Amino acid sequence: MANTKSAKKAVRQIARRTAVNRQRRSKLRTFVRKVEEAILSGDQTAARNALSVAEPILMRAAQKGIVHKNTASRKVSRLTASVAALAKQA
Template identity: 75%
Template sequence: MANTASAKKAVRKIERRTTVNRARRSRMRTFVRKVEEAIASGDATLAAAALQSAVPEMMRAAQKGVIHKNTASRKVSRLSARVKALSAKG
């Protein structure tokens, strides 16, 4: 357990940041899941629209330090390729 005043303050700050980061990560995952569901349904226009709203959400999470920048870029790239393949197929 934290003994010093600064350690106690650090614990409080970490709690607040954790709450914010958890919400941000959850929000990002929700947007990604919407893209995945649109791809699974086979609707290219819906998938493209979902991807367009998911990309800023992922990049914002990377900018805020919730996920690594390269992780966000990789996820965007892979989702984009799947959406592109879906629209080319249909």
């Protein structure tokens, strides 16, 4: 248990930051899942719209340190390629 005043404050800050990061990560996963579901359903316009919403959320998460920037870029790249492949199939 934290003994000093500064350690107690640090514990409060970490708890607050953890809660915010958990919420951001959950939001990120939700929007990525929406894109993936639209791709699986074969709905091209829904997939494109979902990707346009998910991409800034992914990049913002990278900026905030929720995910690594290369991870975010890789996810955006793969989702974009999947949506493009869906357009070619139609």
